[in-house]
Amino acid sequence: MRSRFYRNPVGVSKFTGLILILPFIIGAVLFIIYPFIYSFIVGLKDTNGGLSLDNYRNILTDSSSRRTLFVTLKYTAVLVPLKLIVSLLAALLLNCELKGIGIFRTAFYIPSILGSNIAVIIMWQYLFTSDGLVNQLLKAVGISPVGWYGDPNYALFIIVLLRLWEFGSTMVIFLAGLRNIPKELYDAAKVDGCGRIRAFFSITLPQLKNIIFINLILQTIAAMQEFNAPYLITGGGPLGSTRTVGMHIYDEMFRFGDEGTANAISWLLFAVIGIIIILLYRFTEKLRRD
């Protein structure tokens, strides 16, 4: 084995790191490797009890399964950029030292706490049903109302809006990142006559590079795995237009009791998300390098 040079601070052995992540190593075996292998094998089980690729074949040839992937990708592509922008704006807004800002920070975070509460379901119905608030606003501006819940082309936006409204967690991470930016940078910029907007683009954004990346990755993973929101609000939507892969897995596993198919879909989803993440890493490599 070629000996490798381990870049560690002076006096630190190459095993210190290993010892530090020891809890993770144990945890990985018990809670990642074991369920993964278990799930992989179950995914290969067919109806006769033997091992075969039947489950995978069935899923890939089923048009409604392929549709769920398309719906999920569409959902992710729309939601993630919007969510990042909204959360960042909110975090900037809440980063000031105004008196009572704490109340607003808590208020902005409440949607994330509510989760799958019945209040959310009823609120969303109030907004988007045919006599709902959104349609009334549209009418007031002269646009003809839309059947949000019932139209396969529009139902997905109801879900997107729900998750967008719950920007709390992403915003909190941005806030944490903003708090870490040294004030001196802004002071120096002011002295140089830098305007606020310029300061945002030349100081804030670059300093937040890592944080934006965290949120991008985490939100993409979360969006690809989405299940709760469509399950509660549209139940998979008119003609399957809001049926995500996450819902498909849940249905197979818990409603139909088909563990094999559920696990097979999960592995396929895992592979797709993995590819997306790798692509994201590659494309942002240059931007992230300091």
Added chain:
Amino acid sequence: MRKFLLYLILAVIGIIMLYPLLWLFGASFKSNDEIFTTIWFIPKSFDAEVYKNAWVTVTPYTMGHYFVNTFLIIIPKTVFAVLSSLLVAYGFARFDFPLKKLFSALLMCGMLMPSIVTILPMYRMWSSLGLLDTYIPLTLPSLFACEGMFVFILIQFLKRVPKEFDEAARIDGCGTIKTLFLVLMPCIRPAVISIAVFTFLWTMNDFLSPLIMIQSVEKYPLSLALRLSVDSTGQGYEQRKIIAMSVIGLIPSVAVFALAQKKFISGITAGGLSG
């Protein structure tokens, strides 16, 4: 003038964010038909009886008992999660070691798999260890930094702390662990607090795991107790009681967040190499 405008924007957005909570509180006093037809949050009448009934529950235990159960799960879980995530993130962010790439990949993988899939194998594992109906399946995984998301966040935040801090600490005689807790952690305190808050809030809302792992009603955490009253075929049940229960259940989450976000204000801004 600028301040007033700011407050105005904050207030408008705040109302949009808060309205469902207001509505929920008002709905706990409404009759069934009122709940499903009126959107204004002020109810026709206020009757605090519903909160008394909700607190007592029809089980032999009060909501207080379920609160305690929840804290028995959340507090160890949060402590474990923060400690182990910090250690592991520190290892990944600052050190180089054999198989690092493999473990990094494993970390990512852990985040990618939907949790639904891991529930049944975990159930079978805990069942064969005889640990069902205890809080161990719910708290122990946090000791092993299984929440890949937290480790990932901390790694990224740690990477932003200049390596010079480590060296300065080393010169001052700090060992590896001391460097982490005395020097690095304060720098990323907002991130650490965020992780603690997330663990708290997500555990409060976590419903499927306790449902599957816990059998005795005595050990139910709040999230299960809240769902006790909801049947598929209700015989004239009162929605408002269920809503009152969920209002009671939300109070700790809101309180914890309100307290925690204060720490953000006092979170230091890394002021260069001084100090």
Added chain:
Amino acid sequence: MKKNILKTAALCCIISLSACSDKKDYSVTMPDGTLDKCSLRFSWWGGDDRHEATLKAIDLWNQKNPDITIIPEYGGWDGWAEKMNSQVSSGTEPDIMQINYDWLISMSPDGDGFYDLDKLSSQIDLSQFDNEVLSFGRVGEKLNAVAVSVSGRSLFYNSEVFSRMGADYPETWSDLIALGNKFGESGLYPLDLDIQSGGTAWYLAVVYIQQQTGRQFITPNGELGFTVEDIKAALSFYKKLEDSHVIRTVRTRTDEDGNAALYQSSEFIGGRVAGVLEWGSAVGKYESVLPDGILEAGPLLTDEKGCSDGWMIKPSLLYAVSKRTKHPDEAAAFINFMLNDEKCADILGTTRGIPASRSAESALEKSGSLKGLAKECNDILERSETVTISPYMELSRMKEFYNTAIESVSYGTADVDSAAKQMFSSVNNYLEKIRK
């Protein structure tokens, strides 16, 4: 590095072996005729009223039988099926369980999933039940569970709206269609059918065709009784209901109500939708959102000759015993108490529906608790020649097939012909796969 690979490979083998091996070994404990001291786990789901009543009933049992302790495990419906599935598939289920009708097929497809209660007939007084009711709990020849109560869907109407419109409750299918046209002129609907929470759309269409043809949609042992033509006729009938303004189209309904059940809809509460097809045991939800006494039961729809066949019933809940229980006699004794004991019946009331057990029902009649829409619905169904819903018809995946067909016909993405062919083959293939 090599060592690590070897270790990981070994770990994989061990894990894969354990993943392949199914449930733990067990042997069925035979009844010994005596009631020993023990503690039994009993699980059920429900709402507050059912929990309260059941806990009181368990108290009564513990007083009468201090040697046999019952440990209650209960919760709301949300997630309970998942919980039961995990338990049964891992062999950790409670001794006595309240189960749903379709779980008989999903958890005991060959009849061996639960304890054979025929063996325990010395402890359970099965004579209190009609043979037909007992057959609900049979899989193959074995008695897997005993039905607690029997329920079926029937029609309920908003009397205030009907009297305002000067209309009578429909008695035949053509009455219903005519009503649709009449109500339609005022923008009202006499009924509502959905494909989401209740899945009532396909239900009514099936009833209609079963009445017309005398064929049962799915037979009790899982055969598809309808032909493609029958399914086509059923879907056409559904489309006719939409076209005659009897019900809202799926799109309109979803636009107006979102994903909600009808009792949460302001259209129903406000009287724009004046009828519902609901289980007798669950109609309380609808009563609670309308003013007292407004909701009334209507007759089962018949054909022109007055024949009301084709309407369906099923056991709403059943009690089963785990096949791994170490105390079958004691478990059976407790089930007997819950089903047949008169004092217990008084305590439980109608929280699990109108009891199927004769002794329990007469106890309730004596105490005067047998009244209301649930009882009326029960009586209406008892008076006619009802068909037992096959447990196969209730399986979740089957419901997906029905709902997909109805939705595509309603939205017009498929014509009745192709939707019928699609449902026919999906249902057939699926039934073949799971039939044992």
